[in-house]
Amino acid sequence: MTKITKKLLSQHNLTEEEYQKILVILNRKPNLLELGIFSVMWSEHCSYKSTKKWLKTLPTKAPWVICGPGENAGVIDIGDNDALVFKMESHNHPSFIEPYQGAATGVGGIMRDVFTMGARPIANLNSLRFGEPKNSRTNYLINGVVSGIGDYGNCVGIPTVGGECFFHECYNNNILVNAMSVGLVKKNKIFYSAARGKSFPIIYVGAKTGRDGIHGATMASAEFDDDSSENRPQVQVGDPFTEKLLLEACLELMNTKAIVSIQDMGAAGLTSSSFEMASKGNKGIDLNIDKIPLREKGMTPYEIMLSETQERMLMVINPEYKKITSEIFNKWGLESVEVGRLNDTQQMKIFSKNKIQCNLPINDLVKNSPEYDRNSKKKSISVKYSSKKKDISIKESFKKIISNENFSNKRPLFSQYDFQVMADTILGPQESDSAVIRIHNTNKAIALTSDCNPIYCKADPFYGAMIAVAECWRNLCAVGAKPMAITDNLNFGNPEKDEIMYEIKESIRGIGVACSSLNFPVVSGNVSLYNETNGKSIYPTPVIGGVGLIKNYRKKATISLEENGKIFVIGKTYGHLDLSMYKKIVFNEETGQPPNLDLIQEKKNGNFIRNYIDKYNKELIGVHDISEGGIIISLAEMVIKCNLGVNIKVPPKKNKKKWLFGEDQSRYVVVVREKNCIEKVAKDAGVFIESIGSVKGKGLKIEKLFEISNKELINMNRKFFMDCFS
Amino acid sequence: MISIVVFPGSNCDRDLKVAIEKTLKKKVDMVWHKTANIKKSDMIFIPGGFSFGDHLRAGILATKSPAMREVERLSKKGVPIIGICNGFQILTECNLLPGILIKNRNPKFLCKSVNLKVDNNSIFTSSFKNNQIIKLPIAHSQGNYFADKKVLNSLEDNNQVIFRYCSAKGEINSNFNPNGSMNNIAGIINSSKNVLGLMPHPERAIDLTIQDDGILFFKSLKMYL
């Protein structure tokens, strides 16, 4: 038997205390296989040991929530017996090592989470963060990540309809790749993972197991050092064709009564899937490891249990339906094998060559997983001052911003994604503040968006997280959708450091406060920690993925202009420039506090916009939220998109710079026809409204300041991404 | 009966079925690729997607499916066959259409709406005006039509090029060629004029709130049915 040494424990990312806990649970020493199982089950990735305590505080309930966090994905009710299943998940570390495969398998994994629950994925989003473009690897990484995401989703035939892509030096050595998938299911056809049934067979289906990504789950929870790329961990390779077959086969089988419970094999593969199914159902499992289909010779039980080969599923089958099960999988050319049986012992027994290789108490292992209340302390932030404080005109500043990588037109990026397959994409990328996807064969549609401003979060994680939620809520309102629920992906550094733990706690608190106040529950999510290299952490990046509902998809808003339209701003403009993109891009300065956020006003303004889109659709031309870059950027985006022009008057007595570039929250640009009643409706709703100009000619004209032609605007705006992908 | 052949990895089959039902009010038979006997079919569609994962060369592995023997047999009897996107790739790989679709000039996948000039002199496009300019979505990374000079000349001489990429005003040149196709070819028919292959997706453009130029495409088929 392998001797358990300090070194072995640290290779398994287990602390001495955790090992002592294992000894107490087992009342004996574990063997290597058992130690490996503990290590993945108790990894940050599977056990959420540093964040569990705080995640429990999030609001997860609403009358329309069918299933909150805890299952493979969250589920909400959207009426007419339809439900939406969605979740976001990170694949940050694998994507930094191998961007193409890392991102592709991230997409594959999140889609399996969705169709495991019986839902057909209908839309994917992805939220990306890269280092500075001048960093030598950035171009390689973004090209790999984007093709990986595209190739996988395109092949499976699920439209990739939106997301974000943001560059900042804090991601130079730790990029973020967060993938979100949304699926549709009938309310009475949802599948869960809790094992049920008496000695029912356990079926393995999908790809053969290889040595892919062994220790991936522990890798995903461990900080990088400079050797990481030398270590060349076995990365997982994605196979979207097999995923497509698995998707179709599972959905076909789900139309029969064969499947009792089902769980995809994600991080920690066979181990976490079997333990989770058993523990949720209070069951035991006898697993015959010799039955597992293998891709390579000579694999040990340890390797088999820890492998992260993609495109695999585990399910409990009603024995009466064994024949139909194998028929359907055969039809789709997939291998399905009975690998074990359920029992009531609550023990996990793994057999090989008729010998017990592992005998672990399932509930003790799962429910006694470590939970930490780690120390946290606010650290004063080293302020970044600009090097060059010289006077730069508003026009020059604007040009710098609109040409910057963070504002460049993303068409060359998202055109690599099939955003139209399934023929229900009503509004794809760049047409509005959220993507809008019709529920097939109905008048309903859903709106989808993902948001987070890490610069705000770094300065004040509580406010930053609140703003991320609010921005997400705003983007849904801006297309006319009722915001329903969110999924989140919490990306942070090393939680063992006080200041990082502070960021984590504060961000979760911020999400909680904003979600409670907006009645916008959290139904699923994911935590990615240890996003650090050589002790340098990323900015706190709690990405919020939001889902909203539109009753009648014909009543929606886009970011359109129309000749002679009247332009208004909803919400008060104070001119908050601290931490703005203006300060960042023009002066490389990140100082001060994020803009103030009044959640009551946010709600009022959002409700007004939604109501206006619904009731006054005939007089409405376009809506666009105002966020990073301020009013001028929102207007420029509209001008570029529609190839028309606007004529804007900065209101008297306002500081022009602040008014144009300020990032005050809860605001929208609204464009309406000449005959309209928007001012009256706004006043009745108690919402601040300001007329700022009209749609005229071609180009962006700020009266008494400057004018830029469309041609110049479009060229400046598209250069970065065009070069990036050429 | 209208048939759609479904391969493992097809993913525009449902969209196509919906489009046919909606625009032609006809029943659709989904034919699994292993079918060795297509009984009665007035028209056969080969849908878009990634049949067999698009491995090796897009379309090649699907040509080995039994249903494709049937498609070949029925095509000789004059049954209209329409391959869209991956379907077009399959039809060239099994020689029902000449040429081949290779990687795009910029090999990345490309999803966008493009302008097309339509030749209405085919059973598949008779509802269009001749040289009408329409807009349809494309979504592919292997849509770059290639054929040798002789084949190309005979396609042109026999008016077998049915769809061509162009500008909104109808200019046909390399600036309005999204993938590098020879002669801006987006869709062709065979010499007996009953087999059509096209890269754009008319089935994604049958909705007034999204795009609707695909409706005319399906309406053309109505006259034939």
Added chain:
Amino acid sequence: MKYRVYVFFKNGILDPEAEAIKKTLHTSGFKKIKSLKKGKFFDIDTSGKNSKDEISSLSEKILSNPIIENFEIKKIDN
């Protein structure tokens, strides 16, 4: 029996992937590259008797497309 089948673009036919790689080479500093061609190879282990014929048949019918590609078969000794 083991065979290696080489499949490569015919002369004079532009291979967009090879072109893209060449461009990347040039932009990443490998400026001395005069030409670059790309091909595929398949290592096939077969137990057939007439295996050479079989290999050439599948090379022709499946592994290559005669409009754009040629192929070459080599026997490999273990």
Added chain:
Amino acid sequence: MKYRVYVFFKNGILDPEAEAIKKTLHTSGFKKIKSLKKGKFFDIDTSGKNSKDEISSLSEKILSNPIIENFEIKKIDN
């Protein structure tokens, strides 16, 4: 100088493409194929002096993905 660079998957790395091709070969009558592996090759013509070094550097950095692939360089005589 002319070189041929062979690029192929490392042992143990899943090659979904080879799997799919093998399956289709089996179902379309080539039943005797025991195994099929796939790789790429690049024929490169370079004018550099240290060209062998250059070739191995670009093979590692651009032609192959060292995380999942290996490569081999052979000199070709015209």
